[in-house]
Amino acid sequence: MTNAEIAGVFEEIADLLEFKGENAFRIRAYRNAARTVEGMVESLAGVRADAGRKLTEFDGIGSDLATKIETLLDGLPLKMLEDLRKAVPASAFDIMRVPGLGPKKARLLVEQLGIDSLDALEAACQAGRVRSLKGFGGKTEAAILENVGFAKNPENRRMLWYDADLLVQRLLEHMRGCAAVVRIEAAGSWRRGKQTVGDLDLVVESGTPQSGDVAMVMDHFGAFPDVQSVMLRGDTKMSVRLTGDVQVDLRVVRGASFGAALQYFTGSKEHNVVLRGRARDRGLSINEYGVFPITDGETATSARDRTPEHGATEEEVYAAVGLPWIPPELREGREEIEWAEEGRLPTLVSVEDIRGDLHMHTHATDGEESLADMAAAAIARGLEYIAITDHGQRVRMAHGLDASRLLRQWEEIDRLNEKLREQAREEGRKTPRLVVLKGIEVDMLEKGGLDLPDEVLEQGDWIVASLHYGQNQPREQITKRILEAIENPNIRVIGHPTGRLINRRPAYDVDMEAVIDAAASTGTFLEINANPMRLDLDDVHAAAARRAGVKLVISTDAHSIQGLDLMRCGVIQARRAGLQAADVANTLTLKSLQKLIASSR
DNA sequence: GCCGTTTTCGGCCCGACTGTTTTCAGTCG
Numbered sequence: 359m360t361n362a363e364i365a366g367v368f369e370e371i372a373d374l375l376e377f378k379g380e381n382a383f384r385i386r387a388y389r390n391a392a393r394t395v396e397g398m399v400e401s402l403a404g405v406r407a408d409a410g411r412k413l414t415e416f417d418g419i420g421s422d423l424a425t426k427i428e429t430l431l432d433g434l435p436l437k438m439l440e441d442l443r444k445a446v447p448a449s450a451f452d453i454m455r456v457p458g459l460g461p462k463k464a465r466l467l468v469e470q471l472g473i474d475s476l477d478a479l480e481a482a483c484q485a486g487r488v489r490s491l492k493g494f495g496g497k498t499e500a501a502i503l504e505n506v507g508f509a510k511n512p513e514n515r516r517m518l519w520y521d522a523d524l525l526v527q528r529l530l531e532h533m534r535g536c537a538a539v540v541r542i543e544a545a546g547s548w549r550r551g552k553q554t555v556g557d558l559d560l561v562v563e564s565g566t567p568q569s570g571d572v573a574m575v576m577d578h579f580g581a582f583p584d585v586q587s588v589m590l591r592g593d594t595k596m597s598v599r600l601t602g603d604v605q606v607d608l609r610v611v612r613g614a615s616f617g618a619a620l621q622y623f624t625g626s627k628e629h630n631v632v633l634r635g636r637a638r639d640r641g642l643s644i645n646e647y648g649v650f651p652i653t654d655g656e657t658a659t660s661a662r663d664r665t666p667e668h669g670a671t672e673e674e675v676y677a678a679v680g681l682p683w684i685p686p687e688l689r690e691g692r693e694e695i696e697w698a699e700e701g702r703l704p705t706l707v708s709v710e711d712i713r714g715d716l717h718m719h720t721h722a723t724d725g726e727e728s729l730a731d732m733a734a735a736a737i738a739r740g741l742e743y744i745a746i747t748d749h750g751q752r753v754r755m756a757h758g759l760d761a762s763r764l765l766r767q768w769e770e771i772d773r774l775n776e777k778l779r780e781q782a783r784e785e786g787r788k789t790p791r792l793v794v795l796k797g798i799e800v801d802m803l804e805k806g807g808l809d810l811p812d813e814v815l816e817q818g819d820w821i822v823a824s825l826h827y828g829q830n831q832p833r834e835q836i837t838k839r840i841l842e843a844i845e846n847p848n849i850r851v852i853g854h855p856t857g858r859l860i861n862r863r864p865a866y867d868v869d870m871e872a873v874i875d876a877a878a879s880t881g882t883f884l885e886i887n888a889n890p891m892r893l894d895l896d897d898v899h900a901a902a903a904r905r906a907g908v909k910l911v912i913s914t915d916a917h918s919i920q921g922l923d924l925m926r927c928g929v930i931q932a933r934r935a936g937l938q939a940a941d942v943a944n945t946l947t948l949k950s951l952q953k954l955i956a957s958s959r
Numbered sequence: 960g961c962c963g964t965t966t967t968c969g970g971c972c973c974g975a976c977t978g979t980t981t982t983c984a985g986t987c988g
Contacts, residue, residue, distance in 0.1 A: 381960085386960085390960090457986090457987090493984075495979055497977080497979085498977090591976090595974095595975055597976095627972095644973080646974070
């Protein structure tokens with residue numbers, strides 16, 4: 359069983375226990391373990407096979423879960439899981455997808471009314487049978503009717519970060535038009551740069567509820583053109599649903615609490631749990647209003663009205679528990695607290711560090727623009743070098759280049775570079791504004807080998823190897839194809855190394871540990887493809903590559919001029935992996951990059 | 960179910976909002 363499958367089992371157990379109303383901390387233990395396993399790159403099977411190591415060395419894995427992992431690795435069934443599955447109907451999870459229905463209410467619906475589907479739930483509401491249950495009433499019944507459609511819609515997946523970002527920018531612009539908004543920031547998983555985003559969170563600084571400022575802010579929020587319905591509205595908190603079923607939560611706080619609220623709503627939940635545990639050890643309590651000493655008799659509402667000592671900025675909140683500010687992209691409850699504690703927080707790579715873009719297409723294959731237009735667009739974006747990497751001939755659909763077409767394109771690139779050098783001389787510059795590298799994205803073929811011969815490839819400057827066909831092959835074959843390319847001295851980088859398309863296609867089955875090891879020993883780079891649907895390598899694998907000493911290359915894989923602007927999507931993924939500029943090859947000057955390549959080959 | 964320099968039991972983060980409650984449970988993030 360793979361790590362991902364084991365993580366899936368623990369998640370399922372947590373879901374089932376939740377429905378059964380089990381101890382919340384026991385449920386959390388399973389979810390923590392699932393997260394730990396999901397975030398590992400080395401295989402649990404490998405760790406188990408190593409006599410010098412124990413499964414319990416990982417955070418959140420104790421003796422019980424270690425035994426369960428061993429059972430799963432042996433391919434044996436887990437009795438506990440089988441019993442739980444028997445005890446909980448599958449429809450329970452559909453019912454819990456209805457906003458407002460959690461495990462307790464779902465259980466009542468199943469056990470008291472025999473609800474076994476969302477359709478049955480809808481019918482029961484319409485017949486007025488739900489309101490008679492204890493804890494339910496007319497309003498709850500109406501709310502279920504209104505929300506059941508949301509649960510039924512299979513298209514309600516998490517948004518790509520890029521799509522969330524477009525929406526966030528529109529929301530911020532709209533809200534800044536409100537006079538009562540002093541400051542506004544978007545928080546949540548958008549701010550952490552997660553590859554997909556569920557809800558959006560906005561934190562606003564404004565006056566007190568009594569002054570009427572909060573009402574002004576909320577009215578303005580409700581007037582955002584996409585708002586379809588207001589889900590809830592209280593003194594400090596309001597939630598709306600936008601067209602497309604996107605939920606946006608708004609929190610309004612005073613300036614003295616703005617940093618604490620921003621920290622709180624940025625999450626992640628796991629990061630905050632660790633942070634609060636730390637505060638507790640110091641006799642402090644952190645909430646969305648600030649950091650307070652723990653005193654007896656403090657009520658929930660008192661924090662809102664008291665002025666916190668530490669809460670105006672995020673830096674204050676972290677400082678109060680003895681830590682430096684932690685970049686949002688790292689706040690996943692992984693190693694970031696440990697790093698912060700030991701003063702080892704990385705200085706994360708930024709878009710400004712990027713000097714070159716080493717994967718893009720032109721209309722010679724499936725791109726939209728000419729070579730000259732892509733080069734001009736790169737100059738306009740301040741890039742110092744680019745590689746033109748159209749498809750090799752295997753990608754027939756894209757009219758991939760055979761050797762003679764490729765060599766003609768490379769001659770064209772030579773002429774373009776000459777023109778750029780000429781321009782530089784005219785402008786009195788020592789170096790041209792842009793250097794264009796002669797590249798190609800060759801295909802790693804189904805039966806092994808590449809779709810262009812080495813005699814051609816060795817004449818190029820920058821060869822990307824990608825896998826587009828035969829993605830369903832078994833793990834051994836896929837891994838073999840990639841390892842073979844890595845061993846080829848002409849190959850500089852493996853493009854989108856897992857092939858996954860978020861929300862559309864899973865990664866192909868590849869032994870990424872072996873790929874990373876081979877890349878490390880040959881000096882081959884691995885790509886972080888910045889396309890918002892790819893983000894491949896992802897944060898977990900990119901972090902593993904970094905630990906192994908592999909250099910990453912962040913590339914847009916642009917098929918148009920606008921495609922060049924996606925670099926920031928790749929950079930934010932790299933930041934989540936804890937990458938510094940030194941870990942990313944295309945932050946180097948071209949000269950240094952070429953030196954690095956020469957030294958590794 | 961995990962964890963431990965107050966260590967093998969008793970903790971485990973914290974608050975807003977809603978609805979159905981006469982004081983709180985459930986849900987959510």
